[in-house]
Amino acid sequence: MDITLSQAAEIIKSSDNIIITAHINPDGDAIGSLLALAIYIKDCGKNVTCILDDDIPEKFNFMPNISLIQKPSNIIKSDLLIVLDSSDIERIGKVAQMVQAPILNIDHHISNIKFADYLYLDADAAATGEIIFELLESQKCKFNKDIATCLYTAIATDCGFFRYANTSASTMRIAAKLIEAGVSPNMISEKIEKKSLENMRALIKALESLEFFLDNKVGVLSITEDILNICDNTEGFIDFPRVIDGVEIAILFKCVQDNLCRVSMRSKSVDVSSIAKIFNGGGHKRAAGCSILLPINEAKKLLIDTIAKQMKNGATDV
16 A cells, blocks of 8 residues: 555654564665665664565665674564565565564655555655655754664665766755764775775676677676675676766666576666666666576676667667
C-alpha cells in the first residue's frame, strides 16, 4: 500500500520493537540511511535492531554506531521491519525469511515492485538518505553530529559527491543543513575515496579489459576472477568508462560465478533502468543493474545486442 511520509512516521511511532535492514552489497546510502534512522528511533526510547545480510565495506567503518549492524542469525518476530533503499524483497537476502513482521519500505528507486505492506516511494529523491532527512525533520528531530554524518554520507555517495545528474537544489540545501549540524565533508570524502594499493592494481588490470561497442557509445569493463583475486572491491571502477567523451552508457560486468554475472550500468542520457528491467533488474534512469545467468562473454553479447535493439527501436534517448 502506498503511504505518505507522515503515515510512515505514524507507523514507526506505533511500533515498539523495530528491525531495520537494507539491500545486500550495501552502499553508503543503504548504510547511512539505516544508521541515521536507527539512532533516531533508539533516541525515541524504542528497541531497534539493525540487520544486513552482507559484509560492510571497510571504508564505512568510520560511521557512527556502525557496530549496531549485525548479520541475521535467528528467526525474529518484531512489530515492524523497515526496509530501506531496496526495490525488491530479494535485495535484502536472508532477512526476508528470518524476520516475521509487517514491512515498511522506504525507497527512491523508480523500479520498485511494491513488495511491502507499506511503501513510501520518492523517485525524485537523490538518495534514500534525503527521504530519511525529510522524515526526521518532519518529526522535529534535532540533528546531532552522528545522525548528520550518517545522512550526509548516504546522500553524498549516492549522487557522486554532488556530481551526478540526480543532484538537485533540494539535495544541496539538505547537505548544507547537515554541515551546519557538524558534518565534516572533507573527512567523509577522504574516508570514502581512499584506495588501497591492491585496489589500484585491480583497477589497472580492469582497465586493460575496456572495450567499446555501438560506435563507441557503450564502454564496457569486465571484472574476471583474476581481478577479484587482487581486490574484490570494484566500487567506482565504472566511473572510468563513464567519463570518456562520446560514451553514453558505461557497463561493468562482474563474474561472481562461472555462469553468473552481476551487471552495473551508468549513463549520461539513456534510461538504463528500462534495459535492466528486461533482465529482471532495476534501479534509476541513469544508474541501474541486473544479474545475467551466463558466462561473461555470452552475457556481454546478450546485453550489447539488447541495447542495440532498444536503440534501434527508439526506446532509449541516445
